[in-house]
Amino acid sequence: MEANTIKITMDGKEIFPEEGMSILDAARQNQIRIPTLCHHPDLSAFGGCRLCMVEVDGAPRLVASCVTPVRDGMEIITSNEKIIHSRRTILEFLFAERNHNCMICPDSGDCELQSLAYELQMDHLTVHSSFDTFPMDVTSPYLALDHNRCILCGRCVRACREISGARVLNFIHRGPDSRIGFDFDDTRGESTCHACGVCLQTCPTGAVVNRYRTHYSVKGHDKRQWRKTESCCPLCGLLCAVTATTADNTLLKIEGNLVKDTDRPDGGQLCFKGRFEVLKTKGERLTCPMVRNHDGNLEATDFQTAMDLVSEKLNTIRDNHGKDAVLGLVSSMCNNETLGQFKDLMVRGWHSGAIDTLDGDHFRTLLKTRRHLPGSFDEASWKTIPDSDFILITGASPGRTHPAINSLIHKTILEKNIKVAVIGNSNPGLPMTSFFLPITREQEPLLIKAMLKHTVEIIGSPAQKAPDWNRICKETDLIDSAKLLNDSGLDKASKMQFQEMVKAYATAVTPLIVTGEGFTGTNDPSGLDDLLDLAMLKTYPSATRPGIILLKPFGNSAGAWQTGIPSIEPLSGSVNWKGGLFILSGEEGEAHILSGPASAVDFLAVISPFFPDPLARRADILIPAPTWMEEDGTYTSLDGRQTLLKPKLYDPPNHIQHMQDILSSLAEKAGWIPA
C-alpha cells in the first residue's frame, strides 16, 4: 500500500483510494456506479442534487458521495432499498418541480435526467407537479434557455466560471423562484455571453438548447448507434480539441474536450463557430460535376468527363500560351495535404507561373516587414495570453474571427485583473477593457506610430537595448505625435486615455499585442513594422520573438503560408490568364475571390463542396469536393508551431471523390505523376 492511500470497504469490496479523494471518485475508479446529476467530472463538486447519496458506516443519515472525502476504514454501501428509494424520490421532486415534458423536448434521448429516471424505474410521480410555468430565453441565435426544464444543478454556472471563464451565468432569486440568470438579470442576448456553449455541453437536461440542432436529429437516431470521434476544429487555427457525435453519417453535435492536463489554456471550451455554425448548412451542396453547355447553363455530368475536360482545357492553354497563362488559387481553409498536392499539380503538372492562396496579400505584407523571413513565424503563441499583464488589440476583431482568443482574454481579465486596450472601430465584445480608443481602420497605424514614440520616451535608456534600438530611436525622433493624435480625430477624453494606455503598456512586464487583418490586409507593411518594433521594445531581452499574436484570415493560413503557395510578388491583374483552377472549402471569407484575379480568367474550373456563389455563375466546370468534416487531414496552428491530424467526423456522400483522388487524377492527366 502506498503512503497516501487508505483502505475502505465499498459494497463489501476492499478498495484503496488516495487520501482526500471523494467517495464518488473512489467508486468510479473502481467501476462502482453511483448515479449523479449535478456532478460533472470536469467541474468542481457541488453536492446539490443529492442523487449520489450513499450509506456510510451504517449511519441512518445518507451522505452525498461527491463531496464526502474517504476516511480510513470507512464502510460504504452505494445501493440498497433505502438508498434507491431516496434517489427515486429526489428524481420525482425534480420532475415535479418544473415542466419536464420529454415528448416536446429537443434533448429527449440525450438527457441525463431522463436516463436516470429510466435507470431508477421512475414510472410515475408520487408527488404532485405544480405545473407552474417558467420563462424561456430565446434571445441568442445559438442557445435557448428553457427554465421549465432546469433542475438548478448549477453545472452551467460552474462551467461558465471554471471552463469558459466568462462568469456570465449565476443563480438569481431564491427558493422556488430560483433560476439561472445572465449577468444582472439581463437576457442572454444583452448579456456578456459570447455563446461558447459550454453550458449546453454540461447541462444534464434540455434546459440549455442548441438552436442549430433540430428536434429530430437526436430523436431520429438510436443512442446505441451514436459514434464519437475525437478530432480538432480547423476553423480559426487554434485547433481546439473536439468530440463529434454522429449517427448514420449525420453530425449530431460537436463538443469540446474538457481535459485540463493539456498545454492549452482554454480548457477545452469551443466558440460559437466551432460548436454551432458547423451544424449550419453552408449552402447548396454540389452533388455531381457540372459543366457549362453551349447555352451557357450548367449541366450535370460524370466525374470522368469533367476531369477530362478540365485537364484537356488547361493542357491546351499551357501548351499554347505558356506557363504564365494558367492561374491557380486555393483557399487557406484546405488541409496541408490538399495544399501540397495542389502546389505540385499546378507547378509540376501545368507549370503554372501564378499560384496563390486567397489570403496571399496578408502573407506578402508580412514578408515585406523588416523582421520577417519567408516561412518563419516570428510571433508569440496564443497560449501565452494567460501569462501577459497587458494586451493591446488593434487591427483585429478576435470576437468575430477567433472567438476562443477573445474568451481567453476575457477570462484573463477576470482572473488576473490585467489591463486590455482596444484600438479599433468596434469593441470586440470584451466588456471589461481598460481602454477603448474608437478609431477607423485607416487611422490605427497613426496611433501606433504615436504610441511607439511615447513608449520609447517612457522606457528611456534601458540597460539591455533591443536589437534595433538605435534605428527605432532615430525614427521616433522624427515623429510628431501631437500631429498624429490630432490627425487621428480622437476627442480630448480619448487622447487622455491614449496617454494612460501608453503608460500602462510601457510599464507592463509581459505585454502582448493581438493584431490581424487591419495591419496585414493592407499592402503597406509600415504599420506592421511599427507594431513589431513596439512589441520588441517590451519583449527584449526576455524573449527573442516579439510579443505579438497575428490573427490570420483562414483556419489553415499558417499551413498554407508554410507550404509556400503564396507568391512573393502579388499576382497582377493585368496579366492575361487564359485558364484557372480554384479550390474552395465552402467556409466564410472566400466570397471576395471574384473581385481579385479570378475576374480576369477566360476558362475557370472550381473544386468546391458547395455551389460557390457568386463564382458559380462564372465557372465553366464545377467539381464537387468533400467538406473539411468529411476528410482526414493535417492543419497547422495559428502560430505555425503545431501541426495536428484532424480525423474526419463522418464520410462524404457516396458519389463524392476524395480531394486526393481528384487532384491525383488531374495531375496524371497534366503529365505529372508523383513518385
Add this chain to the structure above:
Amino acid sequence: MKLPKIATVWLEGCSGCHMSFLDMDEDLLNIFSRVELTDSPITDFKDFNFQDVALGIIEGGIANEEQVEIAKKLREKSKILMVWGDCAVFGGINTLRNAFSTQEILQRGYIETESTVNGAIPVHESLPVLLEKALPVNRFVTVDVYVPGCPPSPDAIAYCLNEILQGRIPVLPTDMMHFD
C-alpha cells in the same frame, strides 16, 4: 373456463396508446385468448356502466369533469387499474395548456384561430366542463400499474399485460421505459 375481464377507456389522449396496443401483432392473439374484453374504445361503446373487471385500463390524462367521473367509475369496478401513456402517467402534452386559463384556451381554439370565421365557444349541458388544469390519473384515483411512453411500445404493453395475467404487479424495466 371463465376468462378475466378487461375494460379500457380513452380519456384525454390521442388514442396512440390503443394503437400501440393493437400493434402488438401476434401477442394480441395470445392476450385475447386469455381475457374477455368487455368495454373498449375499439368497440365504440358509449355506455360507461362498467361490469366488475379484473383489470381496468386508462389511456390519457384527465382534463374535464366527465373524465373524472369515468376514471372513478372504472376504478370502483376494477381490481387492478393500469394507466397507459405519458398523458395518464404524468399529464403529458395536455399539460401545455396548464400555462393558460380555460377561458383563454377556448377563446383561442374556437374564436381566434386563423381559420375560424364567426366562431363561438360551444355551451351545452351535455358538454363536460374543462378542469382548470389537465392532470395525470393518479391525481384522482389510485393507480396500480403505470406504463409511461408516448406511446408505450407494444412490447411494454404486452409485458405488463402478461405480468398482470400471471398475477404480478409489474414495474416497467429500464430498457422498456421511455417518456417520449
